[in-house]
Amino acid sequence: MRWREWLGRAVLAAGFFGFLLLFGGILFAVISRGISCLQPAMLWRTPSVLEGRQGLLPQIVNTAVICLLSLAVAMPAGLGCAILLLRADHPMGRMLSAALGALSTVPSAVYGLFGLLAFSQRLGMRYSILSGALTAALLILPTAAQTAHRAIQGTVQSGRTAARALGATEGEFYRGIVLPAARSGLVSAGLLCAARVAGESAALLLTSGIGNALPGADPRGWGSYLLSSGASLAVGIYQALLEGENDAAFAAALVLLVLLSLLGWAAQALGGRDGGD
Secondary structure: OHHHHHHHHHHHHHHHHHHHHHHHHHHHHHHHHHHHHOOHHHHHOOOEOOOOEOOOHHHHHHHHHHHHHHHHHHHHHHHHHHHHHOOOOOHHHHHHHHHHHHHOOOOHHHHHHHHHHHHHHHOOOOOOHHHHHHHHHHHHHHHHHHHHHHHHHHHHHHHHHHHHHOOOOHHHHHHHHHHHHOHHHHHHHHHHHHHHHHOOOHHHHHHOOOOEOOOOOOOOOHHHHHOOOEOOHHHHHHHHHHOOOHHHHHHHHHHHHHHHHHHHHHHHHHHHHHHHO
16 A cells, blocks of 8 residues: 555656756757847837847737736726626526636637637627737636636625624625725736736737738728737747747747746645735
8 A cells, every 4th residue: 555655656756857847958959049139128119120120119019008908908808707606596597607607718829710700700809909909818817707707705794794784785786895995906807807817819910910010000990900910929939930920939038938937826825815814
């Protein structure tokens, strides 16, 4: 019996160190190559094929805009779903829970195909920032709903009885007690969703395209920009590799890695503070 325990521990240790070796190798490769390829000027420069100039500014801005737009759609909808999920005894709550569980298993490429058909073609948005943002909002909706549900669950369970005793309505209870108390958790959920969107490539490749749109570059304003094709950082990595621009790909990968690390750290810090409170 003892040798089985030792064998199990050995397998677990081998798997753990194997994972660390693989993860560390990937991290080292991206960071070391990215540092050698990334020039500070690339962060505020636009790319130009004619001038042989590499730049990441459009991809950085497009990533930020797509993240903000998708969060503006997904977080309110996710919060509404989270409130419904609290009613586990209600048929709608059970149906919604099952639907969100199913949606969370759908590959991102399928979301991209849906966005391509529904937003880009059916609604006439073509390959555009707006089409990519709406598709990304659908992609992160299950995550937004589930993380928001965890953020407000404890507050709702502990405060509902007191709110009823004070004569507060359901709306007053959520606006005055639940949302302020769960603010850190909800912001943490938003940051996690933003990281999910920033790291997404397949869905955005099929909807927002590979253009280099920038706000302010078109005299027709923001409306024209949102309906223009614009690649995110993750899509830009794929595009650069496809064109044989390995240096640009590693530079974009390093910027994306730093961005995702910052978002993850901020979400962890806010989540820990919320849990500590």
